[in-house]
Amino acid sequence: MRILVCVKHVPDLQSNRGFTPERRVRRTAEDGTMNEVDENAVEAALQLVAGAGAPGGAHQVIALTLGPDEAADALRRALQMGADRAVHLLDDAFAGSDYFGTAAALAAGVRHVAAQGEVDLVLTGMAALDGLGSVVPALLSAELDWPQLTVAAHLELADGHLVARRELDGVTETLRAPLPVVVGVTDLINTPRFPKFKDIMAARSKEIETLTAADLGLDPASVGASGARTRVLRAEPRPPRPEPELVTDDDGSGGRALADYLIRHDLI
Amino acid sequence: MSENTILVVLDTAEEALRSPVLEALTIARSLGEPVGLTLRCPSETALDQLAEHGVNRVVLADLGDAPAAVSAVAAQAVAAAVALVSPTAVLLTSSFANKEIAAHAAWLTGAGLVIDAASIETRDGRIVGAKRVFAGTWDTECAVTADVAVLTVRANAVTAEPAALRADPQVQKLAVSARVPAGLELVDRVVHEASADASGAQRPALAEAAIVVAGGRGTAGDFAPVEDLADALGAAIGTTRDAVDEGWMAHDAQIGQTGVTIAPRVYIGAGISGAPHHHGGMQASGTIIAVNVDAEAPLFEIADFGVVGDLHDVLPAAAAAIREHRAARDEP
Numbered sequence: 001m002r003i004l005v006c007v008k009h010v011p012d013l014q015s016n017r018g019f020t021p022e023r024r025v026r027r028t029a030e031d032g033t034m035n036e037v038d039e040n041a042v043e044a045a046l047q048l049v050a051g052a053g054a055p056g057g058a059h060q061v062i063a064l065t066l067g068p069d070e071a072a073d074a075l076r077r078a079l080q081m082g083a084d085r086a087v088h089l090l091d092d093a094f095a096g097s098d099y100f101g102t103a104a105a106l107a108a109g110v111r112h113v114a115a116q117g118e119v120d121l122v123l124t125g126m127a128a129l130d131g132l133g134s135v136v137p138a139l140l141s142a143e144l145d146w147p148q149l150t151v152a153a154h155l156e157l158a159d160g161h162l163v164a165r166r167e168l169d170g171v172t173e174t175l176r177a178p179l180p181v182v183v184g185v186t187d188l189i190n191t192p193r194f195p196k197f198k199d200i201m202a203a204r205s206k207e208i209e210t211l212t213a214a215d216l217g218l219d220p221a222s223v224g225a226s227g228a229r230t231r232v233l234r235a236e237p238r239p240p241r242p243e244p245e246l247v248t249d250d251d252g253s254g255g256r257a258l259a260d261y262l263i264r265h266d267l268i
Numbered sequence: 269m270s271e272n273t274i275l276v277v278l279d280t281a282e283e284a285l286r287s288p289v290l291e292a293l294t295i296a297r298s299l300g301e302p303v304g305l306t307l308r309c310p311s312e313t314a315l316d317q318l319a320e321h322g323v324n325r326v327v328l329a330d331l332g333d334a335p336a337a338v339s340a341v342a343a344q345a346v347a348a349a350v351a352l353v354s355p356t357a358v359l360l361t362s363s364f365a366n367k368e369i370a371a372h373a374a375w376l377t378g379a380g381l382v383i384d385a386a387s388i389e390t391r392d393g394r395i396v397g398a399k400r401v402f403a404g405t406w407d408t409e410c411a412v413t414a415d416v417a418v419l420t421v422r423a424n425a426v427t428a429e430p431a432a433l434r435a436d437p438q439v440q441k442l443a444v445s446a447r448v449p450a451g452l453e454l455v456d457r458v459v460h461e462a463s464a465d466a467s468g469a470q471r472p473a474l475a476e477a478a479i480v481v482a483g484g485r486g487t488a489g490d491f492a493p494v495e496d497l498a499d500a501l502g503a504a505i506g507t508t509r510d511a512v513d514e515g516w517m518a519h520d521a522q523i524g525q526t527g528v529t530i531a532p533r534v535y536i537g538a539g540i541s542g543a544p545h546h547h548g549g550m551q552a553s554g555t556i557i558a559v560n561v562d563a564e565a566p567l568f569e570i571a572d573f574g575v576v577g578d579l580h581d582v583l584p585a586a587a588a589a590i591r592e593h594r595a596a597r598d599e600p
């Protein structure tokens with residue numbers, strides 16, 4: 001079983017996130033991490049491969065990212081967690097990609113790896129926590145023409161089919177699809193493992209393959225800013241919020257104070 | 269002058285249109301001529317709402333046996349409707365399912381895609397969507413450079429307004445022979461029963477409610493005080509991931525980066541610390557109120573008003589005071 005996991009390098013939620021003067025998401029090495037839900041995707045991949053047989057050889061987890069130099073951090077994290085190898089789509093031509101450019105490049109990365117041996121599954125997180133699009137998994141399924149199982153909170157592999165359960169928009173659904181398939185997971189699906197010292201050491205000797213648009217057979221004009229169908233016109237930080245009005249409920253009057261605030265501001 | 273056509277996906281037209289769809293229609297009218305798209309036969313109620321909201325043309329896509337619950341299938345109906353009515357923009361409400369339908373539809377039609385727009389306008393002939401990102405700390409505007417724009421619109425971004433002139437909606441059928449992804453099977457699909465308040469009335473849905481009362485780990489699993497205040501306010505109930513993890517609430521009640529993004533008029537968070545994952549999903553709310561025993565809880569930092577106190581005391585007292593106020597107000 002060979003699984004590709006898409007991992008994105010995003011600004012840490014705790015960091016001071018923002019945009020560059022070119023109106024692109026500011027990505028710095030210090031403040032970046034692997035998109036947290038993608039750790040769940042890596043964990044799911046490792047568990048599926050472990051269930052299929054001994055890792056290595058025919059059973060492989062391969063991490064895939066599209067992003068600038070710093071994005072290699074996300075790959076390194078995946079390797080430390082236990083991925084066998086990693087593929088970095090790295091090219092100035094990719095800069096400024098929109099959802100479609102991203103999905104087209106990632107799909108080309110999948111095809112590149114599949115040319116070396118069958119890929120059974122592409123795993124992703126449910127959302128990149130910088131843009132919160134939740135659309136790349138669907139677009140990957142369109143690009144690859146594979147069925148999609150997205151927002152999966154529970155996964156099971158049986159008889160060459162994956163069964164996924166999802167709970168969203170007031171509906172619980174169970175979907176089943178034959179491999180190969182694109183799967184997007186939520187953060188509730190598992191608890192990602194924390195790499196130990198020896199895993200971190202072992203990851204150092206693992207290979208990161210770098211591929212350009214040309215390596216993938218992609219026309220540079222079709223990806224990145226030149227291929228994008230949207231353009232960010234404006235990105236401005238908002239003024240800080242004013243200090244909140246705080247009351248302390250030491251005499252049982254807090255509830256009434258809350259009600260009074262709503263009434264006073266005509267909110268009910 | 270030929271007017272722009274704006275296609276609006278009508279989520280629940282077989283019953284009645286819900287407020288996020290009416291909000292999308294209101295935005296559509298500000299951009300051009302709204303045309304509705306439904307995958308199921310619209311009810312009389314929905315047709316009446318469409319008339320009120322100025323929609324003269326409704327496309328009823330017939331997918332035959334193909335399962336409309338599969339986003340890649342529903343998207344083919346959207347693409348067929350785009351070919352039929354040539355819109356400049358397609359608007360959908362911002363549910364998880366709709367984001368996926370929007371993605372597939374944009375992929376099929378070559379459209380540009382904006383997710384979770386709070387406002388939409390036409391500028392220099394292009395559709396521009398605005399949204400607040402990074403947990404509400406930045407405002408952005410994004411222009412669609414492709415011929416067609418597909419946008420999901422977040423709920424409560426505008427107030428739904430009826431049109432100045434009542435329309436006379438005509439339903440036009442459109443047969444769509446959709447391709448179903450190979451081997452994909454919907455094993456089962458259970459629609460959650462809408463949660464009911466103490467009087468048995470249906471609570472509003474979290475994603476579209478004007479007021480949301482959310483409870484976190486500080487409830488210790490007892491949501492009675494949260495429900496009490498929600499019922500007094502006619503509010504929806506939300507929660508944090510920790511409470512979902514504990515099995516206290518279902519995942520679709522989770523507010524945040526890996527849950528539902530909400531922007532109600534009023535958000536009240538009780539027993540919620542205000543982790544960035546959580547506030548990324550609610551910081552666009554109009555008024556934010558926090559109730560927490562810990563005066564240092566980060567949710568206070570983004571709140572307009574806060575009570576430092578135990579939610580088990582504060583929420584029921586607030587509910588009682590609101591009921592009292594309502595009773596006094598409604599008295600002749």
Ligand SMILES: Cc1cc2nc3c(=O)[nH]c(=O)nc-3n(C[C@H](O)[C@H](O)[C@H](O)COP(=O)(O)OP(=O)(O)OC[C@H]3O[C@@H](n4cnc5c(N)ncnc54)[C@H](O)[C@@H]3O)c2cc1C
Binds near residue numbers: 483524538580
């Ligand atoms: C990948 C990832 C994604 C995540 N996505 C989300 C998400 O989408 N949404 C989300 O919510 N979280 C998410 N989280 C989890 C998030 O980081 C926090 O752990 C979570 O939001 C905390 O929930 P909480 O506020 O209920 O609990 P806590 O952080 O434990 O806070 C409980 C609060 O209750 C207060 N309290 C205790 N008792 C009382 C009382 N009697 N009265 C009043 N106050 C009381 C405490 O002082 C404390 O501030 C995610 C985490 C990860 C790793």
Ligand SMILES: Nc1ncnc2c1ncn2[C@@H]1O[C@H](COP(=O)(O)O)[C@@H](O)[C@H]1O
Binds near residue numbers: 009037041102135
């Ligand atoms: N640049 C990228 N590189 C690798 N994976 C990505 C990238 N962008 C998105 N993804 C994957 O797609 C998922 C959803 O992203 P999004 O649709 O942008 O919210 C993420 O959790 C990742 O698994």
